[in-house]
Amino acid sequence: MIIHQILFIIFGIICVAGAVNLLVQRHPINSALSLVVVMASLALIYLLLGAEFVAAIQVIVYAGAIMVLFVFVIMLLNAGSEERTRGSHIALFIGVPGVVVLAGTVAWLLIHSGGQLGSVQISSSDFGNTQDIAHLLFKDFLLPFEITSVLILIAIMGAVVLGRKES
Amino acid sequence: MDTTTFIIVAVIKIALVVFIMLTGVAYTTWLERKLVGRIQNRWGPTRVGPFGLLQPLADGIKFILKEDMVPDNVHKGLFILAPALALTMSLISIAVIPFGETITIAGQTTALQISGIWNSVTGATSDINIGLLIILGVTSIGVYGVALAGWSSNSKYSLLGSLRASAQMISYELALGLSLVGILLLSGSLSLREIVGAQSGTWVLGGQNTHIPHWFIFPQIIGFFIYLLAAFAETNRIPFDLPEAETELVAGYHTEYSSMKFAMFFMAEYVNMFTVACLASLLFFGGWHGPTIHSAPAIVQSLLPVLWFAIKVFFFIFLYIWIRGTLPRFRYDQLMAFGWKFLLPLAIANIIVTSFIVAWRG
Numbered sequence: 278m279i280i281h282q283i284l285f286i287i288f289g290i291i292c293v294a295g296a297v298n299l300l301v302q303r304h305p306i307n308s309a310l311s312l313v314v315v316m317a318s319l320a321l322i323y324l325l326l327g328a329e330f331v332a333a334i335q336v337i338v339y340a341g342a343i344m345v346l347f348v349f350v351i352m353l354l355n356a357g358s359e360e361r362t363r364g365s366h367i368a369l370f371i372g373v374p375g376v377v378v379l380a381g382t383v384a385w386l387l388i389h390s391g392g393q394l395g396s397v398q399i400s401s402s403d404f405g406n407t408q409d410i411a412h413l414l415f416k417d418f419l420l421p422f423e424i425t426s427v428l429i430l431i432a433i434m435g436a437v438v439l440g441r442k443e444s
Numbered sequence: 445m446d447t448t449t450f451i452i453v454a455v456i457k458i459a460l461v462v463f464i465m466l467t468g469v470a471y472t473t474w475l476e477r478k479l480v481g482r483i484q485n486r487w488g489p490t491r492v493g494p495f496g497l498l499q500p501l502a503d504g505i506k507f508i509l510k511e512d513m514v515p516d517n518v519h520k521g522l523f524i525l526a527p528a529l530a531l532t533m534s535l536i537s538i539a540v541i542p543f544g545e546t547i548t549i550a551g552q553t554t555a556l557q558i559s560g561i562w563n564s565v566t567g568a569t570s571d572i573n574i575g576l577l578i579i580l581g582v583t584s585i586g587v588y589g590v591a592l593a594g595w596s597s598n599s600k601y602s603l604l605g606s607l608r609a610s611a612q613m614i615s616y617e618l619a620l621g622l623s624l625v626g627i628l629l630l631s632g633s634l635s636l637r638e639i640v641g642a643q644s645g646t647w648v649l650g651g652q653n654t655h656i657p658h659w660f661i662f663p664q665i666i667g668f669f670i671y672l673l674a675a676f677a678e679t680n681r682i683p684f685d686l687p688e689a690e691t692e693l694v695a696g697y698h699t700e701y702s703s704m705k706f707a708m709f710f711m712a713e714y715v716n717m718f719t720v721a722c723l724a725s726l727l728f729f730g731g732w733h734g735p736t737i738h739s740a741p742a743i744v745q746s747l748l749p750v751l752w753f754a755i756k757v758f759f760f761i762f763l764y765i766w767i768r769g770t771l772p773r774f775r776y777d778q779l780m781a782f783g784w785k786f787l788l789p790l791a792i793a794n795i796i797v798t799s800f801i802v803a804w805r806g
Contacts, residue, residue, distance in 0.1 A: 306522070306595065313588070333577035341584025342614070345591065349610060352595045352603070406573065407634055 285325055292318040303361060309347045316340040330407045453554050458539075461558055465538055469714040470500035476765045483769035507707040515597070515700050522596035527701065527708035530589025534715040537582045540575040541722045542637045544732045544749040548742060556750060560637065575636040576628075579723065580621055583678065587613050589712065594697040605696025608686050608776065615783045616677035616684075622791035623670035626798040627660050627727045640731035661728040663801075666794045668728045670787050675720040677783065679713060681764055683771040684779060721760035722753075729756050 295314035302308045316339040323332035414422050474489065474496065481488025489496030514523060544556035546569055555562045560571040572578065587610055594606020628634065631642040645658045661668050677684040688696030698709045725731060734752030736745065774782070 306519075310522075310588075310592075313585075317585075329572070329574045330577070333574045333581050336581035337577065337584055341581060341587070345584070345587050345610060345614060348588070348591055348595075349607075352591065352607065 281325055285322065288318045288321045288325070292322070305351045306348065309344060309351055312347070313340050313344045316344065328406075330410055449552065453552060454558070457554065457558050461538060462535065465535070465715065465718065466711070468718060469711055470504065472714055472717070472761055473503070473710075474500050475761070476768070479762075479765045480769045483766075504707075507704050510703040512703040512705065515599075517598050518700065519596035519598065522592045523700075524705070526589050526593035526596060527698075527705045527712070528589075529592070530586060530712040531708045531715070533582050533586035533589065534712040534719065537579045537719045538715070538722075540572055540578050540636060541719070541726065542571060542640065542731065543753055544746060545569060547746040556746070557637070569637065571635055571637040573633070573635045573638075576624065576634045576639075579719065580617070583613075583716075583719075584617060586712070586716070589709075590697050593701070593709070597697075597700040599700055601694045601699045602697050605688060605693045605699070608693075609680060609697055612677055612680070612684065612686065612779065612783075615780060616674045616787070619670055619783060619787040619791050620674035620678060622788065622795060623667045623674060624727065625791075625795045626664045626667040629795075629798050629802050630660055630663065636726050636731075640726055640733070643730040644733055657730055657733065659728060659730040659733075664728065664794075664798070666790065667798075668724075670791050670794065671724065671728070674783075674787060675724065676764075676767070677779070679716045679720055681713075681717070682768040683774050685773060686776055686779060717761065717764055718757065721757045721764070724760050725753060725756035731756075 292315055295311045295318065299308045299311035299315065302311060316335060320332040320335040320340070323329075323335060477499070478488040478496070489499040492498040492502045514520060539558040542555070542557035542560055546553050546555050546562050553562050553564070554560075555569045555571065557571055559575070560569055562569050590609040590613070591606050594602040594604075594609070597603070627639060631639040633639055633642070639660075643658050643660055647654045647656045647658055647662065656662065676682075680686075680688065686696075688698070693699070698706055701709060732749030732753040734749065736748065738745075740748070
């Protein structure tokens with residue numbers, strides 16, 4: 278399992294680096310592409326967990342479909358580079374200490390009472406495979422799943438109505 | 445098989461498959477020029493080597509030796525990244541395609557597939573169980589290569605070409621994905637190896653052996669035609685080659701590219717053609733299944749299925765070239781209307797009918 282850990286560390290670092298790059302980049306298209314890197318490395322982490330179906334869907338839906346639309350919009354609007362500001366004083370005096378305190382608290386909690394929080398055990402070798410997910414979606418949680426799809430359908434119809442030209 | 449041998453075998457397999465793939469790509473360009481030449485009553489390449497057979501090699505040398513130009517005012521990083529991304533993504537998808545059962549060389553048995561694993565205890569071959577989804581995912585990442593090429597070139601023809609290409613690829617990916625659902629319902633698996641396994645033997649109707657191969661083309665003929673048309677659009681081939689329509693857009697998204705970077709787009713397009721042809725043979729035409737010779741030596745028995753597979757793939761490549769030499773190009777609004785208003789509803793209807801039949805038969 279040592280290979281798993283090495284791969285997890287590699288993709289974890291790539292994921293965090295992509296996320297930081299997303300914020301640092303000044304051009305929107307570079308930020309969008311960094312987000313693609315984040316999505317792709319998340320997919321590989323899912324794959325390491327054994328959830329291959331979720332990994333594939335992550336790539337197809339997020340990296341493939343949603344981010345392509347983002348890039349598409351940026352290309353069409355021809356958005357230029359953002360101007361870099363000096364940053365606000367509020368962010369410096371409240372934001373940075375706030376992040377440090379939050380990260381410190383989470384780390385302290387995990388170190389001191391990590392045992393009480395319990396850990397997730399991957400129960401079977403079939404964890405996260407296509408058949409399991411299908412059983413969950415189409416048997417155990419059929420009603421919530423169908424209601425969600427109806428909601429999405431309503432949202433799509435709303436978008437079409439809003440986007441239609443007045444004649 | 446211990447880890448070291450496994451890695452060595454895997455590296456050999458990867459090198460071999462990529463080499464054969466790229467040679468195949470090179471000779472497909474030769475075949476295309478020859479065939480289109482014959483269709484148009486010309487000879488095609490004849491000067492370099494017998495029948496012009498060394499023409500791909502000469503082209504390759506020309507591409508490498510040409511000056512690699514990067515125009516001013518391009519977004520340089522992305523301009524260089526785009527062709528690399530397009531070619532890498534098209535080559536990755538070949539990793540999950542199985543070519544045959546297993547092969548034994550020097551006491552080592554291995555699956556005829558880069559990502560396939562032969563289990564020495566059970567004697568069964570297994571491969572990654574989301575093979576089909578990986579191909580769809582990698583294809584959808586490949587869209588970035590085209591989209592970024594057009595945008596980073598900072599030229600209106602390139603941008604228009606890449607907008608067309610991305611819109612077309614996203615639209616037809618839906619029809620392509622939905623046309624495969626019928627196959628998944630019949631085979632009950634996303635693993636390409638298991639889908640091919642489900643197509644062995646012959647169709648039995650009402651207790652009668654029909655002697656027709658158990659290929660999924662017969663129950664899924666509508667799915668096959670949707671797949672074929674969507675695949676032509678996905679690979680930007682005539683009659684759907686609007687992204688590079690010469691009469692309107694100079695050369696579309698690769699207008700500003702020269703030398704090896706142009707060649708990488710060119711290779712990516714041909715590798716995609718191969719992937720699509722391989723998928724069509726695997727999903728609808730029984731993959732490597734074909735007549736077997738039981739008295740032949742083991743090595744022939746394991747390589748004969750690869751031959752059947754190669755013949756099926758060749759048939760689709762030939763079809764591609766044939767159609768290129770025959771049909772004119774669609775208009776852009778026709779292309780979009782065809783994808784969204786005809787192929788997509790037809791694919792959904794195909795899924796509904798297939799699922800009712802599968803449920804009825806139990």
